[in-house]
Amino acid sequence: MRDPLKFLVVDPLAGVQAFARQLLQGHGFAADRILCCADSDTALAQGLVFKPQFLITDWFAKAPLTGLQLFQRLREVQPALQLSLLSFDVTPERQLEAEAHGAHFLLKKPFTAEQLKAEVSRSLDALARSAPGLHSQVRDVVRSARPTPRAQLPVMPPLPLIKPGDKVHFNGAVHVAQYVVHRSGETVVQLKGQNSFVPLEKLQPA
Known part of the structure; x- marks a missing residue:
């Protein structure tokens, strides 16, 4: 399969990120084609490099960068970017706005694993x-996908809630979190001034 789809999943809930990754892998997409982030700012910084073809994001209504704004910014480098939205607050106005941006769906939280699976x-x-020339490989992947087990959203162990800009304790010193990314089943944080990522469980809020 040439140029397989890349997916960007953006949601503050680690359980949603983990299940979306599991669901997409169940459809036959490789783990390295799926990037998960906890907030829209990190998703923009990572997404401009990753260049996904499909964005599944929370609405992030109160964030400086909303889910729709994230979509618009990423579409500057990926004009054919596809959009799907998640939100606790689904109103007729938001539904119309999602449709105006061409969203495949706007799924109300909390949702079941089966609901997300059906929408995806x-x-x-x-x-x-609709886009056989651009994403011709999707049909083959969907048809050959192994069925995902019936499950509820996975229960994730409690972890400290850390956002970009927060001060954290690490190795006896106070650092500032720059990016928070969920990938390959774990959440990692890049600290300002450091190139490597640190597992979230090794950090504590300062």
């Missing part, structure tokens, strides 16, 4: 039908 499967199938 429907979106991938629609993408395979």
